[in-house]
Amino acid sequence: MHKDLVEKIKNDPNYKELVSKRSSFSLKLTIAMLVVYFAFILTIAFDPSLLGTPLAAGSVTTIGIPVGMAVILFAFVITGVYTKRANSEFDDLTKKIKDAVKEH
Amino acid sequence: MANINRIFLFLILGSIAVFASGALEGEITKQALNVPAIVMFVIFVGATLGITYWAAKRTKSAKDFYTAGGGITGFQNGMAIAGDYMSAASFLGISGLVYMKGYDGLIYSIGFLVGWPIILFMIAEPLRNLGKYTFADVASYRLRQTPIRILAAFGSIATVILYLIAQMVGSGQLIMLLFGLQYEVAVVLVGVLMILYVTFGGMLATTWVQIIKAFLLLAGATFMAVAVMAHYDFSFGSLFAHATELKGIEIMSPGGLVSDPISAISLAIALMFGVAGLPHILMRFFTVSDAKEARKSVFYATGFIGYFYILTFIIGFGAIVMVLGNPQYLDVAKQAIDGGQPLLGGSNMAAVHLSHAVGGDFFLGFISAVAFATILAVVSGLTLAGASAISHDLYASVIKKGNVDSMKEMRVSKIATVVLGIVAIIMGIMFEKQNIAFVVGLAFAIAASANFPILFLSMYWRKLTTRGALIGGSLGLATAVILVILGPTVWVDLLKNEVAIFPYKYPALFSVIVAFVGIWFFSITDKSQSAKDEEAAFEAQFVRAQTGIGADGAVDH
Numbered sequence: 001m002h003k004d005l006v007e008k009i010k011n012d013p014n015y016k017e018l019v020s021k022r023s024s025f026s027l028k029l030t031i032a033m034l035v036v037y038f039a040f041i042l043t044i045a046f047d048p049s050l051l052g053t054p055l056a057a058g059s060v061t062t063i064g065i066p067v068g069m070a071v072i073l074f075a076f077v078i079t080g081v082y083t084k085r086a087n088s089e090f091d092d093l094t095k096k097i098k099d100a101v102k103e104h
Numbered sequence: 105m106a107n108i109n110r111i112f113l114f115l116i117l118g119s120i121a122v123f124a125s126g127a128l129e130g131e132i133t134k135q136a137l138n139v140p141a142i143v144m145f146v147i148f149v150g151a152t153l154g155i156t157y158w159a160a161k162r163t164k165s166a167k168d169f170y171t172a173g174g175g176i177t178g179f180q181n182g183m184a185i186a187g188d189y190m191s192a193a194s195f196l197g198i199s200g201l202v203y204m205k206g207y208d209g210l211i212y213s214i215g216f217l218v219g220w221p222i223i224l225f226m227i228a229e230p231l232r233n234l235g236k237y238t239f240a241d242v243a244s245y246r247l248r249q250t251p252i253r254i255l256a257a258f259g260s261i262a263t264v265i266l267y268l269i270a271q272m273v274g275s276g277q278l279i280m281l282l283f284g285l286q287y288e289v290a291v292v293l294v295g296v297l298m299i300l301y302v303t304f305g306g307m308l309a310t311t312w313v314q315i316i317k318a319f320l321l322l323a324g325a326t327f328m329a330v331a332v333m334a335h336y337d338f339s340f341g342s343l344f345a346h347a348t349e350l351k352g353i354e355i356m357s358p359g360g361l362v363s364d365p366i367s368a369i370s371l372a373i374a375l376m377f378g379v380a381g382l383p384h385i386l387m388r389f390f391t392v393s394d395a396k397e398a399r400k401s402v403f404y405a406t407g408f409i410g411y412f413y414i415l416t417f418i419i420g421f422g423a424i425v426m427v428l429g430n431p432q433y434l435d436v437a438k439q440a441i442d443g444g445q446p447l448l449g450g451s452n453m454a455a456v457h458l459s460h461a462v463g464g465d466f467f468l469g470f471i472s473a474v475a476f477a478t479i480l481a482v483v484s485g486l487t488l489a490g491a492s493a494i495s496h497d498l499y500a501s502v503i504k505k506g507n508v509d510s511m512k513e514m515r516v517s518k519i520a521t522v523v524l525g526i527v528a529i530i531m532g533i534m535f536e537k538q539n540i541a542f543v544v545g546l547a548f549a550i551a552a553s554a555n556f557p558i559l560f561l562s563m564y565w566r567k568l569t570t571r572g573a574l575i576g577g578s579l580g581l582a583t584a585v586i587l588v589i590l591g592p593t594v595w596v597d598l599l600k601n602e603v604a605i606f607p608y609k610y611p612a613l614f615s616v617i618v619a620f621v622g623i624w625f626f627s628i629t630d631k632s633q634s635a636k637d638e639e640a641a642f643e644a645q646f647v648r649a650q651t652g653i654g655a656d657g658a659v660d661h
Binding site: 003005006009010015018019022026027029030033034037038040041042044045046048049051052059060061062064065068069071072073075076078079080082083086087091094097098101 | 207218358652
């Protein structure tokens with residue numbers, strides 16, 4: 001890519017908005033996923049009996065079952081959340097940046 | 105073209121002949137010949153060879169060969185990624201682990217899933233926007249081509265070959281068990297079919313084989329899970345209650361899989377960063393047209409994979425209630441020696457026996473055929489990734505310095521595919537009786553410690569230099585290999601020493617840190633002019649990574 005073009009895009013307010021919004025969004029979601037997963041795996045490492053607690057008195061189903069399912073569901077939902085926002089808001093911004101480049 | 109068709113026909117007939125001779129010999133071995141399974145498998149092979157023929161006519165350039173022309177949709181690619189991930193090892197292995205240990209199986213599968221959101225947030229878009237055919241395109245985007253390509257290609261080929269060994273040995277054993285074929289025949293059959301798919305159909309055929317197999321596997325696993333749940337009026341409570349009566353209450357809690365925090369974190373890092381460094385997975389992102397479709401791919405893939413792991417959990421419990429204690433599935437000879445209730449073919453066969461318990465011979469045949477198809481599809485994807493590293497990174501970029509026409513590059517790729525296929529067959533036969541438990545762990549460790557740090561930092565860290573990437577990446581790679589050798593899986597289990605020198609099974613925590621620190625240190629201390637140029641080139645790369653401007657428009661209009 002040509003130097004002038006790079007400079008031009010870098011100074012485009014839409015580009016600045018795209019980079020700052022997307023970076024902070026993806027960073028937040030990455031941290032969320034890491035926190036959820038490491039909380040899960042470190043709970044097991046430090047106190048395995050915690051997830052072995054029965055859901056209700058007399059039930060064989062343990063807390064670990066819904067928690068594990070919730071981690072799987074969370075991973076799916078969080079990719080959906082990112083994809084939805086990126087495919088609308090971020091792609092709209094990208095399109096604006098591309099159109100501005102094309103005009104010249 | 106006519107010539108190609110003739111070769112193609114010859115190879116099809118050849119592979120059928122191999123199959124037929126194997127089937128005859130199978131009757132001599134003690135495993136019964138599984139007729140419905142063979143019929144369904146032949147249908148699958150026929151259909152996929154038909155697709156390969158169709159794909160061969162559409163594979164005219166290197167771009168078609170490596171990326172299916174870039175015209176795969178997000179949904180299709182998501183299904184294919186899920187297919188790459190749902191190997192026979194994870195279907196049979198994880199349901200077998202749930203069958204044996206209950207909850208631990210779920211912990212293991214969750215570790216395999218959580219890398220995907222991270223790939224989406226951090227890797228998928230820049231990878232699609234910067235790369236063309238291989239992840240080395242991205243890693244070497246602003247660094248010196250020759251050294252970085254060589255290192256990345258080495259990391260790719262090492263990962264691919266290790267993975268191939270595991271798949272080939274697994275396939276030989278599985279097919280021997282399921283179909284009553286001889287081990288060598290099974291391995292040769294897998295190798296020959298895989299070479300056919302990849303050399304003739306390239307990425308297009310590989311992708312469709314993967315999609316069809318993923319669909320069949322999900323459909324079959326869904327049927328099994330529903331059949332199990334229907335027995336318990338769709339109440340997890342009653343399923344678990346019955347399973348604990350048979351197997352004990354401890355299957356509902358975490359067991360010994362992650363015993364100490366260091367192992368837990370190390371395993372987590374190996375799985376998370378390892379996935380983001382697997383060349384056959386990364387390559388899938390170049391088959392879609394743009395970043396939008398790349399994101400959709402990960403979304404669908406995460407959904408399919410997550411759903412699949414929930415199914416394997418139900419299937420594992422289903423096997424506890426329907427297979428355990430059923431004399432039909434018991435290995436009586438083994439029981440007489442070892443006691444307990446060993447399954448015919450080992451605990452990895454839990455899902456296979458369950459398929460018989462819920463659906464009879466016909467459904468057993470279906471699941472066996474799907475398991476075989478799964479192996480074929482996964483080895484095809486692996487081989488294509490390895491062949492691309494050889495032809496695109498080593499041949500076209502390093503040896504020819506980019507001055508090579510697309511047809512020549514594609515021809516080299518096809519030769520590399522055939523060579524890799526033959527290597528896979530030889531390795532599969534060589535490693536038949538070896539303990540290969542360490543192989544997949546080593547592949548993930550290399551992917552996480554060499555491929556991933558270089559790729560990630562090349563995308564996001566301005567000050568990365570060729571020297572840093574080269575030395576740090578090599579250190580990460582060496583640390584991963586050495587620690588696996590000194591660890592319990594090789595030093596104790598394979599080399600029969602008393603105590604492991606390195607106490608942890610998973611080295612990733614240490615080797616990934618070594619890689620990142622090494623890359624950081626040897627980059628910031630690099631004061632050369634080329635280091636300054638590489639830093640200056642970051643801006644343009646970052647703009648392209650963010651916007652896709654200048655990226656290869658994938659669909660030709």
